[in-house]
Amino acid sequence: MSVEERLAALEKRVQTAEDQLEIIRLLNTYGPAVDSGANHEAAALWIEGGAYDAGGVARFIAPKDLIAMYESQGQIDLIRTGSAHLTATPHITLKGDAAEAVAYSFVIKREGDRWFVWRAAANHWSLVRTADGWRIKERFNRTIDGSDTSHETLRRALKS
Amino acid sequence: MSVEERLAALEKRVQTAEDQLEIIRLLNTYGPAVDSGANHEAAALWIEGGAYDAGGVARFIAPKDLIAMYESQGQIDLIRTGSAHLTATPHITLKGDAAEAVAYSFVIKREGDRWFVWRAAANHWSLVRTADGWRIKERFNRTIDGSDTSHETLRRALKS
Protein backbone atom coordinates (compact mmCIF):
# COMPACT_ATOMS: atom_id res chain seq x y z
CA MET A 1 0.00 0.00 0.00
CA SER A 2 1.12 3.55 -0.67
CA VAL A 3 1.60 6.08 2.11
CA GLU A 4 -1.58 7.78 0.93
CA GLU A 5 -3.57 4.55 1.18
CA ARG A 6 -2.20 3.75 4.61
CA LEU A 7 -3.01 7.22 5.90
CA ALA A 8 -6.54 7.05 4.50
CA ALA A 9 -7.09 3.59 6.05
CA LEU A 10 -5.79 4.80 9.42
CA GLU A 11 -7.96 7.90 9.36
CA LYS A 12 -11.03 5.76 8.77
CA ARG A 13 -10.14 3.26 11.50
CA VAL A 14 -9.42 6.01 14.03
CA GLN A 15 -12.75 7.64 13.20
CA THR A 16 -14.50 4.33 13.90
CA ALA A 17 -12.83 3.98 17.32
CA GLU A 18 -13.58 7.63 18.15
CA ASP A 19 -17.23 7.23 17.17
CA GLN A 20 -17.65 4.29 19.55
CA LEU A 21 -15.93 6.08 22.42
CA GLU A 22 -17.98 9.22 21.82
CA ILE A 23 -21.27 7.29 21.80
CA ILE A 24 -20.33 5.50 25.02
CA ARG A 25 -19.55 8.90 26.54
CA LEU A 26 -22.84 10.40 25.28
CA LEU A 27 -24.94 7.62 26.79
CA ASN A 28 -22.95 7.83 30.04
CA THR A 29 -23.85 11.51 30.32
CA TYR A 30 -27.54 10.70 30.70
CA GLY A 31 -27.50 9.29 34.23
CA PRO A 32 -25.38 12.00 35.86
CA ALA A 33 -27.62 14.64 34.22
CA VAL A 34 -31.05 13.28 35.17
CA ASP A 35 -29.97 12.14 38.64
CA SER A 36 -28.74 15.61 39.51
CA GLY A 37 -31.66 17.56 38.07
CA ALA A 38 -29.68 18.89 35.10
CA ASN A 39 -32.80 18.48 33.00
CA HIS A 40 -31.87 20.69 30.08
CA GLU A 41 -28.50 18.97 29.73
CA ALA A 42 -30.21 15.57 29.76
CA ALA A 43 -32.72 16.61 27.08
CA ALA A 44 -29.91 18.11 24.96
CA LEU A 45 -28.51 14.62 24.38
CA TRP A 46 -31.33 14.26 21.82
CA ILE A 47 -31.63 16.17 18.57
CA GLU A 48 -34.54 18.58 18.51
CA GLY A 49 -37.58 16.52 17.62
CA GLY A 50 -35.90 13.30 18.75
CA ALA A 51 -37.95 10.86 20.80
CA TYR A 52 -37.82 8.82 23.98
CA ASP A 53 -40.27 5.97 23.55
CA ALA A 54 -40.68 4.66 27.09
CA GLY A 55 -42.98 1.78 26.22
CA GLY A 56 -46.30 1.57 27.92
CA VAL A 57 -45.63 4.89 29.59
CA ALA A 58 -45.34 7.59 26.96
CA ARG A 59 -43.48 8.95 23.96
CA PHE A 60 -41.54 12.10 24.81
CA ILE A 61 -40.35 14.53 22.13
CA ALA A 62 -37.07 16.39 22.81
CA PRO A 63 -36.50 18.75 24.32
CA LYS A 64 -39.90 20.01 25.57
CA ASP A 65 -41.67 16.80 26.65
CA LEU A 66 -38.51 15.42 28.19
CA ILE A 67 -37.88 18.52 30.28
CA ALA A 68 -41.51 18.53 31.43
CA MET A 69 -41.17 14.91 32.50
CA TYR A 70 -37.89 15.55 34.34
CA GLU A 71 -39.51 18.52 36.12
CA SER A 72 -42.49 16.45 37.29
CA GLN A 73 -43.05 15.84 41.00
CA GLY A 74 -42.35 12.13 40.62
CA GLN A 75 -38.93 12.82 39.17
CA ILE A 76 -38.14 15.44 41.82
CA ASP A 77 -39.07 12.98 44.55
CA LEU A 78 -36.93 10.30 42.92
CA ILE A 79 -33.75 12.35 42.85
CA ARG A 80 -34.33 13.64 46.38
CA THR A 81 -34.64 10.06 47.57
CA GLY A 82 -31.47 9.19 45.66
CA SER A 83 -31.34 7.49 42.26
CA ALA A 84 -28.75 6.17 39.83
CA HIS A 85 -29.82 5.89 36.19
CA LEU A 86 -27.18 3.38 35.14
CA THR A 87 -26.68 2.78 31.43
CA ALA A 88 -24.74 -0.41 30.75
CA THR A 89 -21.97 -0.29 28.16
CA PRO A 90 -23.77 -0.39 24.82
CA HIS A 91 -23.40 -2.74 21.88
CA ILE A 92 -22.76 -0.25 19.06
CA THR A 93 -23.15 -0.62 15.31
CA LEU A 94 -21.88 2.22 13.15
CA LYS A 95 -23.36 3.07 9.76
CA GLY A 96 -21.53 6.17 8.58
CA ASP A 97 -23.26 9.19 10.08
CA ALA A 98 -25.86 7.04 11.83
CA ALA A 99 -25.44 4.43 14.54
CA GLU A 100 -27.42 1.92 16.57
CA ALA A 101 -26.77 1.05 20.20
CA VAL A 102 -28.38 -1.59 22.42
CA ALA A 103 -27.91 -1.75 26.18
CA TYR A 104 -29.62 -2.49 29.46
CA SER A 105 -30.50 0.41 31.70
CA PHE A 106 -31.30 0.31 35.39
CA VAL A 107 -32.75 2.81 37.81
CA ILE A 108 -31.31 2.06 41.23
CA LYS A 109 -33.20 3.78 44.03
CA ARG A 110 -32.41 4.29 47.67
CA GLU A 111 -34.65 2.75 50.34
CA GLY A 112 -33.42 3.42 53.86
CA ASP A 113 -29.82 2.23 54.07
CA ARG A 114 -30.00 0.06 50.95
CA TRP A 115 -30.65 0.50 47.26
CA PHE A 116 -32.80 -1.63 44.98
CA VAL A 117 -33.45 -2.03 41.26
CA TRP A 118 -36.59 0.02 40.76
CA ARG A 119 -36.59 -0.35 36.96
CA ALA A 120 -34.67 -2.55 34.52
CA ALA A 121 -35.05 -2.03 30.79
CA ALA A 122 -33.84 -3.00 27.35
CA ASN A 123 -32.91 -0.03 25.17
CA HIS A 124 -32.28 0.59 21.51
CA TRP A 125 -30.88 3.99 20.54
CA SER A 126 -30.85 5.38 17.00
CA LEU A 127 -28.08 7.94 16.87
CA VAL A 128 -26.99 10.57 14.36
CA ARG A 129 -23.78 12.50 13.87
CA THR A 130 -24.43 16.25 14.08
CA ALA A 131 -22.18 19.30 13.85
CA ASP A 132 -21.95 19.11 17.67
CA GLY A 133 -21.14 15.40 17.78
CA TRP A 134 -23.32 12.31 18.20
CA ARG A 135 -26.87 12.80 19.42
CA ILE A 136 -29.90 10.57 20.09
CA LYS A 137 -32.60 10.46 17.42
CA GLU A 138 -34.72 7.92 19.26
CA ARG A 139 -34.41 5.94 22.46
CA PHE A 140 -36.69 2.93 22.42
CA ASN A 141 -37.08 1.51 25.92
CA ARG A 142 -38.93 -1.55 27.14
CA THR A 143 -39.09 -2.95 30.67
CA ILE A 144 -37.36 -6.28 31.32
CA ASP A 145 -40.61 -8.12 32.01
CA GLY A 146 -40.42 -11.23 29.82
CA SER A 147 -42.55 -9.64 27.10
CA ASP A 148 -42.00 -10.23 23.39
CA THR A 149 -41.34 -6.53 22.90
CA SER A 150 -38.52 -6.57 25.48
CA HIS A 151 -36.96 -9.60 23.80
CA GLU A 152 -37.30 -8.00 20.38
CA THR A 153 -35.57 -4.84 21.64
CA LEU A 154 -32.60 -6.87 22.89
CA ARG A 155 -32.40 -8.82 19.64
CA ARG A 156 -31.69 -5.61 17.76
CA ALA A 157 -28.10 -5.98 19.04
CA LEU A 158 -27.77 -9.11 16.89
CA LYS A 159 -28.89 -7.80 13.54
CA SER A 160 -25.71 -6.19 12.31
CA MET B 1 11.23 8.53 13.06
CA SER B 2 10.66 7.96 9.36
CA VAL B 3 7.21 8.13 7.79
CA GLU B 4 7.34 4.33 7.47
CA GLU B 5 8.10 3.90 11.18
CA ARG B 6 5.37 6.32 12.21
CA LEU B 7 2.80 4.57 10.01
CA ALA B 8 3.79 1.16 11.38
CA ALA B 9 3.59 2.42 14.97
CA LEU B 10 0.16 3.96 14.33
CA GLU B 11 -1.16 0.81 12.68
CA LYS B 12 -0.14 -1.21 15.71
CA ARG B 13 -1.65 1.24 18.19
CA VAL B 14 -4.93 1.47 16.29
CA GLN B 15 -5.11 -2.33 16.18
CA THR B 16 -4.71 -2.40 19.97
CA ALA B 17 -7.56 0.08 20.48
CA GLU B 18 -9.75 -1.78 17.99
CA ASP B 19 -9.09 -5.11 19.71
CA GLN B 20 -10.23 -3.72 23.05
CA LEU B 21 -13.37 -2.16 21.59
CA GLU B 22 -14.19 -5.35 19.71
CA ILE B 23 -13.79 -7.50 22.83
CA ILE B 24 -16.01 -5.14 24.84
CA ARG B 25 -18.59 -5.41 22.04
CA LEU B 26 -18.32 -9.22 21.91
CA LEU B 27 -18.91 -9.60 25.65
CA ASN B 28 -21.78 -7.09 25.49
CA THR B 29 -23.52 -9.26 22.89
CA TYR B 30 -23.93 -12.10 25.36
CA GLY B 31 -26.66 -10.63 27.55
CA PRO B 32 -28.97 -9.39 24.77
CA ALA B 33 -28.66 -12.81 23.09
CA VAL B 34 -29.40 -15.08 26.09
CA ASP B 35 -32.04 -12.78 27.56
CA SER B 36 -34.01 -12.82 24.30
CA GLY B 37 -33.72 -16.54 23.59
CA ALA B 38 -31.26 -16.07 20.71
CA ASN B 39 -29.50 -19.21 21.87
CA HIS B 40 -27.52 -20.01 18.73
CA GLU B 41 -26.21 -16.44 18.55
CA ALA B 42 -25.15 -16.62 22.21
CA ALA B 43 -23.32 -19.91 21.69
CA ALA B 44 -21.62 -18.58 18.55
CA LEU B 45 -19.65 -16.11 20.70
CA TRP B 46 -17.45 -19.12 21.53
CA ILE B 47 -15.19 -20.97 19.13
CA GLU B 48 -16.34 -24.51 18.41
CA GLY B 49 -15.05 -26.60 21.27
CA GLY B 50 -14.73 -23.58 23.53
CA ALA B 51 -15.93 -23.90 27.12
CA TYR B 52 -18.10 -22.18 29.70
CA ASP B 53 -16.90 -23.34 33.09
CA ALA B 54 -19.72 -22.28 35.42
CA GLY B 55 -18.10 -23.35 38.67
CA GLY B 56 -19.94 -25.80 40.85
CA VAL B 57 -22.63 -26.12 38.20
CA ALA B 58 -21.17 -27.59 35.03
CA ARG B 59 -18.71 -27.22 32.17
CA PHE B 60 -20.48 -26.54 28.88
CA ILE B 61 -18.78 -27.11 25.51
CA ALA B 62 -19.75 -24.78 22.64
CA PRO B 63 -21.97 -24.81 20.84
CA LYS B 64 -23.93 -27.99 21.68
CA ASP B 65 -23.92 -28.02 25.51
CA LEU B 66 -24.52 -24.30 25.66
CA ILE B 67 -27.54 -24.41 23.38
CA ALA B 68 -28.97 -27.34 25.34
CA MET B 69 -28.59 -25.35 28.55
CA TYR B 70 -30.17 -22.22 27.05
CA GLU B 71 -33.10 -24.35 25.80
CA SER B 72 -33.72 -25.87 29.24
CA GLN B 73 -36.99 -25.20 31.05
CA GLY B 74 -35.19 -23.23 33.77
CA GLN B 75 -33.75 -20.84 31.20
CA ILE B 76 -37.08 -20.49 29.39
CA ASP B 77 -38.78 -19.65 32.68
CA LEU B 78 -36.05 -17.14 33.49
CA ILE B 79 -36.43 -15.13 30.29
CA ARG B 80 -40.24 -15.25 30.49
CA THR B 81 -40.02 -13.80 34.00
CA GLY B 82 -37.59 -11.16 32.72
CA SER B 83 -33.82 -11.25 33.13
CA ALA B 84 -30.81 -9.06 32.36
CA HIS B 85 -27.46 -10.83 32.03
CA LEU B 86 -25.29 -7.79 32.64
CA THR B 87 -21.57 -8.07 31.86
CA ALA B 88 -19.56 -5.27 33.46
CA THR B 89 -16.93 -3.53 31.36
CA PRO B 90 -14.00 -5.95 31.29
CA HIS B 91 -10.37 -5.46 32.27
CA ILE B 92 -8.64 -6.58 29.07
CA THR B 93 -5.06 -7.75 28.48
CA LEU B 94 -4.00 -8.28 24.88
CA LYS B 95 -1.35 -10.79 23.87
CA GLY B 96 -1.22 -10.69 20.08
CA ASP B 97 -3.91 -13.01 18.76
CA ALA B 98 -4.98 -14.02 22.26
CA ALA B 99 -6.47 -11.94 25.05
CA GLU B 100 -7.62 -12.18 28.64
CA ALA B 101 -10.58 -10.36 30.13
CA VAL B 102 -11.82 -10.16 33.72
CA ALA B 103 -15.17 -8.73 34.73
CA TYR B 104 -18.12 -9.09 37.07
CA SER B 105 -21.34 -10.45 35.67
CA PHE B 106 -24.79 -10.17 37.18
CA VAL B 107 -28.11 -11.80 36.45
CA ILE B 108 -30.84 -9.36 37.40
CA LYS B 109 -34.26 -11.00 37.62
CA ARG B 110 -37.74 -9.58 37.87
CA GLU B 111 -39.85 -10.26 40.95
CA GLY B 112 -43.23 -8.53 40.84
CA ASP B 113 -42.61 -4.84 40.27
CA ARG B 114 -38.94 -4.96 41.30
CA TRP B 115 -35.75 -6.66 40.14
CA PHE B 116 -33.08 -8.29 42.27
CA VAL B 117 -29.58 -9.64 41.82
CA TRP B 118 -30.18 -13.36 41.38
CA ARG B 119 -26.55 -14.17 40.60
CA ALA B 120 -23.27 -12.25 40.88
CA ALA B 121 -20.07 -13.75 39.54
CA ALA B 122 -16.39 -13.18 38.81
CA ASN B 123 -15.40 -14.07 35.26
CA HIS B 124 -12.19 -14.70 33.40
CA TRP B 125 -12.42 -15.05 29.62
CA SER B 126 -9.66 -16.47 27.41
CA LEU B 127 -10.20 -15.03 23.96
CA VAL B 128 -8.75 -15.74 20.53
CA ARG B 129 -8.68 -13.80 17.30
CA THR B 130 -10.33 -15.77 14.49
CA ALA B 131 -11.01 -15.04 10.83
CA ASP B 132 -14.45 -13.78 11.99
CA GLY B 133 -13.09 -11.59 14.78
CA TRP B 134 -12.56 -12.20 18.50
CA ARG B 135 -14.24 -15.23 20.05
CA ILE B 136 -14.34 -16.86 23.49
CA LYS B 137 -12.12 -19.89 24.04
CA GLU B 138 -13.07 -20.30 27.69
CA ARG B 139 -15.27 -18.42 30.13
CA PHE B 140 -14.35 -19.28 33.69
CA ASN B 141 -17.11 -18.17 36.07
CA ARG B 142 -17.28 -18.29 39.86
CA THR B 143 -20.04 -16.98 42.12
CA ILE B 144 -19.21 -13.98 44.32
CA ASP B 145 -19.48 -15.96 47.55
CA GLY B 146 -16.30 -15.14 49.45
CA SER B 147 -14.60 -18.34 48.29
CA ASP B 148 -10.90 -18.58 47.45
CA THR B 149 -11.75 -19.57 43.89
CA SER B 150 -13.84 -16.41 43.40
CA HIS B 151 -11.00 -14.27 44.75
CA GLU B 152 -8.47 -16.07 42.57
CA THR B 153 -10.64 -15.44 39.50
CA LEU B 154 -10.73 -11.71 40.22
CA ARG B 155 -6.97 -11.61 40.83
CA ARG B 156 -6.36 -12.71 37.26
CA ALA B 157 -7.04 -9.07 36.32
CA LEU B 158 -3.86 -8.11 38.18
CA LYS B 159 -1.34 -10.44 36.58
CA SER B 160 -0.54 -8.55 33.44
Next chain:
Amino acid sequence: MSVEERLAALEKRVQTAEDQLEIIRLLNTYGPAVDSGANHEAAALWIEGGAYDAGGVARFIAPKDLIAMYESQGQIDLIRTGSAHLTATPHITLKGDAAEAVAYSFVIKREGDRWFVWRAAANHWSLVRTADGWRIKERFNRTIDGSDTSHETLRRALKS
Protein backbone atom coordinates in the same frame (compact mmCIF):
# COMPACT_ATOMS: atom_id res chain seq x y z
CA MET C 1 -2.78 18.48 4.48
CA SER C 2 0.78 17.25 4.15
CA VAL C 3 1.80 13.74 5.14
CA GLU C 4 3.51 15.25 8.19
CA GLU C 5 0.34 17.04 9.26
CA ARG C 6 -1.80 13.96 8.75
CA LEU C 7 0.61 11.81 10.78
CA ALA C 8 0.70 14.35 13.59
CA ALA C 9 -3.10 14.61 13.64
CA LEU C 10 -3.44 10.81 13.72
CA GLU C 11 -0.90 10.46 16.52
CA LYS C 12 -2.85 12.93 18.62
CA ARG C 13 -6.20 11.26 17.94
CA VAL C 14 -4.85 7.79 18.70
CA GLN C 15 -3.37 9.09 21.96
CA THR C 16 -6.81 10.43 22.92
CA ALA C 17 -8.49 7.08 22.28
CA GLU C 18 -5.71 5.24 24.14
CA ASP C 19 -6.02 7.57 27.12
CA GLN C 20 -9.73 6.86 27.43
CA LEU C 21 -9.28 3.11 27.13
CA GLU C 22 -6.45 3.14 29.66
CA ILE C 23 -8.49 5.14 32.18
CA ILE C 24 -11.45 2.78 31.79
CA ARG C 25 -9.04 -0.12 32.37
CA LEU C 26 -7.48 1.56 35.42
CA LEU C 27 -10.84 2.16 37.09
CA ASN C 28 -11.93 -1.39 36.23
CA THR C 29 -8.90 -2.76 38.10
CA TYR C 30 -10.16 -1.39 41.39
CA GLY C 31 -13.01 -3.82 42.04
CA PRO C 32 -11.13 -7.04 41.23
CA ALA C 33 -8.29 -5.86 43.50
CA VAL C 34 -10.29 -4.86 46.60
CA ASP C 35 -12.77 -7.72 46.30
CA SER C 36 -9.96 -10.27 46.29
CA GLY C 37 -7.88 -8.76 49.09
CA ALA C 38 -5.17 -7.49 46.73
CA ASN C 39 -4.88 -4.40 48.90
CA HIS C 40 -1.48 -3.14 47.76
CA GLU C 41 -2.51 -3.46 44.11
CA ALA C 42 -5.70 -1.50 44.85
CA ALA C 43 -3.82 1.29 46.64
CA ALA C 44 -1.24 1.44 43.83
CA LEU C 45 -3.93 2.77 41.48
CA TRP C 46 -3.36 6.11 43.24
CA ILE C 47 -0.21 8.22 43.08
CA GLU C 48 1.63 8.41 46.38
CA GLY C 49 -0.10 11.09 48.39
CA GLY C 50 -3.28 10.75 46.33
CA ALA C 51 -6.58 10.76 48.20
CA TYR C 52 -9.83 8.82 48.48
CA ASP C 53 -12.41 11.19 49.88
CA ALA C 54 -15.23 8.87 50.94
CA GLY C 55 -17.56 11.62 52.07
CA GLY C 56 -18.82 11.63 55.60
CA VAL C 57 -16.67 8.63 56.35
CA ALA C 58 -13.04 9.60 55.98
CA ARG C 59 -10.30 10.89 53.72
CA PHE C 60 -7.70 8.22 52.99
CA ILE C 61 -4.20 9.08 51.72
CA ALA C 62 -2.51 6.58 49.39
CA PRO C 63 -1.06 4.17 49.90
CA LYS C 64 -0.88 3.89 53.70
CA ASP C 65 -4.38 4.90 54.83
CA LEU C 66 -5.98 2.95 52.01
CA ILE C 67 -4.13 -0.25 52.82
CA ALA C 68 -5.00 0.12 56.51
CA MET C 69 -8.67 0.51 55.57
CA TYR C 70 -8.61 -2.49 53.23
CA GLU C 71 -6.96 -4.56 56.00
CA SER C 72 -9.63 -3.64 58.55
CA GLN C 73 -11.90 -6.32 59.98
CA GLY C 74 -14.94 -4.80 58.30
CA GLN C 75 -13.33 -5.12 54.90
CA ILE C 76 -12.13 -8.69 55.60
CA ASP C 77 -15.67 -9.67 56.62
CA LEU C 78 -17.05 -8.03 53.49
CA ILE C 79 -14.88 -9.96 51.06
CA ARG C 80 -15.42 -13.23 52.94
CA THR C 81 -19.16 -12.71 52.63
CA GLY C 82 -18.72 -11.92 48.94
CA SER C 83 -18.68 -8.45 47.41
CA ALA C 84 -18.46 -6.84 43.99
CA HIS C 85 -17.15 -3.26 43.86
CA LEU C 86 -18.63 -2.38 40.49
CA THR C 87 -17.41 0.80 38.80
CA ALA C 88 -19.72 1.88 36.00
CA THR C 89 -18.15 3.00 32.73
CA PRO C 90 -16.90 6.52 33.41
CA HIS C 91 -17.62 9.78 31.62
CA ILE C 92 -14.06 10.94 30.84
CA THR C 93 -12.72 14.39 30.04
CA LEU C 94 -9.09 14.62 28.97
CA LYS C 95 -6.97 17.70 29.58
CA GLY C 96 -3.49 16.80 28.35
CA ASP C 97 -1.66 15.00 31.16
CA ALA C 98 -4.63 15.34 33.51
CA ALA C 99 -8.13 13.91 33.22
CA GLU C 100 -11.47 13.92 34.99
CA ALA C 101 -13.84 10.96 35.22
CA VAL C 102 -17.35 10.72 36.65
CA ALA C 103 -19.16 7.44 37.26
CA TYR C 104 -21.49 5.60 39.58
CA SER C 105 -20.03 2.91 41.80
CA PHE C 106 -21.89 0.14 43.57
CA VAL C 107 -20.93 -2.35 46.25
CA ILE C 108 -23.01 -5.46 45.71
CA LYS C 109 -22.95 -7.80 48.70
CA ARG C 110 -24.07 -11.37 49.14
CA GLU C 111 -26.87 -12.16 51.58
CA GLY C 112 -27.77 -15.84 51.62
CA ASP C 113 -28.54 -16.90 48.06
CA ARG C 114 -29.08 -13.36 46.78
CA TRP C 115 -27.05 -10.18 46.44
CA PHE C 116 -28.14 -6.63 47.22
CA VAL C 117 -26.84 -3.09 46.63
CA TRP C 118 -25.12 -2.31 49.90
CA ARG C 119 -23.73 1.04 48.72
CA ALA C 120 -24.37 3.24 45.69
CA ALA C 121 -22.24 6.31 45.11
CA ALA C 122 -21.41 9.15 42.74
CA ASN C 123 -17.69 9.47 42.02
CA HIS C 124 -15.41 12.07 40.55
CA TRP C 125 -11.82 11.04 39.86
CA SER C 126 -8.97 13.47 39.15
CA LEU C 127 -6.36 11.54 37.20
CA VAL C 128 -2.79 12.23 36.16
CA ARG C 129 -0.51 10.71 33.55
CA THR C 130 2.64 9.30 35.16
CA ALA C 131 5.67 7.46 33.79
CA ASP C 132 3.78 4.24 34.64
CA GLY C 133 0.53 5.30 32.98
CA TRP C 134 -2.62 6.96 34.32
CA ARG C 135 -3.09 7.05 38.08
CA ILE C 136 -5.68 8.49 40.50
CA LYS C 137 -4.84 11.76 42.20
CA GLU C 138 -8.16 12.01 44.02
CA ARG C 139 -11.32 9.97 44.15
CA PHE C 140 -14.20 12.01 45.48
CA ASN C 141 -17.10 9.77 46.49
CA ARG C 142 -20.56 10.63 47.76
CA THR C 143 -23.41 8.26 48.55
CA ILE C 144 -26.49 8.37 46.29
CA ASP C 145 -28.77 9.74 48.99
CA GLY C 146 -30.50 12.71 47.40
CA SER C 147 -28.08 15.18 49.00
CA ASP C 148 -26.84 18.32 47.27
CA THR C 149 -23.27 17.05 47.46
CA SER C 150 -24.18 13.84 45.62
CA HIS C 151 -25.95 15.86 42.91
CA GLU C 152 -23.00 18.24 42.64
CA THR C 153 -20.61 15.30 42.21
CA LEU C 154 -22.68 13.94 39.33
CA ARG C 155 -22.90 17.36 37.70
CA ARG C 156 -19.13 17.42 37.34
CA ALA C 157 -19.67 15.17 34.30
CA LEU C 158 -21.42 18.07 32.57
CA LYS C 159 -18.83 20.80 32.96
CA SER C 160 -16.56 19.98 30.05
